[in-house]
Amino acid sequence: MNPYLDIILRSVSVYLFMIIALRIFGKKELSQLNTADVILILLISNSVQNAMVGSNVSLLGGITAAVALFLINFLFKRIMLKSKFIKNLVQDKPEILIHNGKLEFKTLARLGISSDELQEAMREHGVEYYKDVKLAMLEIDGNISVISGNENLRQTHHKRKIHKTLGNLNQ
Numbered sequence: 430m431n432p433y434l435d436i437i438l439r440s441v442s443v444y445l446f447m448i449i450a451l452r453i454f455g456k457k458e459l460s461q462l463n464t465a466d467v468i469l470i471l472l473i474s475n476s477v478q479n480a481m482v483g484s485n486v487s488l489l490g491g492i493t494a495a496v497a498l499f500l501i502n503f504l505f506k507r508i509m510l511k512s513k514f515i516k517n518l519v520q521d522k523p524e525i526l527i528h529n530g531k532l533e534f535k536t537l538a539r540l541g542i543s544s545d546e547l548q549e550a551m552r553e554h555g556v557e558y559y560k561d562v563k564l565a566m567l568e569i570d571g572n573i574s575v576i577s578g579n580e581n582l583r584q585t586h587h588k589r590k591i592h593k594t595l596g597n598l599n600q
Contacts, residue, residue: 432485433493440481440497447477448505452519520569527565530558530578540567551575 481494509516524536526547537547547565554575556562563578 432483433490436482436485436490436493437497439483440494441501443477443481444498444501444505447473448519523569524567525564526567526573527559527562527575529564530560530562532559542567547573 482490509519524540525533526537526540526542527533532547537544550573551557551559551562551565554577556575556577561577562575564574564576566574568574
């Protein structure tokens, strides 16, 4: 087999494996990078590098792997735009965290979002108390959106992403 075709097939295989692994282990695990997440990403990249290029450590081998990854990512995003089935298979659904001031404890526990993380996101949106939240959603990209029930408070989309942690949700 052509060594560069081998690199392309290996790279595509690793890409598809990572898509499946992130779906299984949760994209929220990598959505906010703390120290452990950075270490995980570095170790994953190091562990899959040899799987993609094999014994070919040349510049052209590395560029071939990178181009293959860019192409498969581009194609995969196009497929997700056209196929609702693939999109639903890969992407999580938005989750309601607070509705009309009431916390969704089961959802928060299932997602591993602590009360401290939720309160931080609320404060960044200018909301102090749970009862003032009309709707808080964990979006598909890991962002938390908060809409307050008070017209005087601003309604914003929070750009900080959440990661799973265990915490006390009884506050």
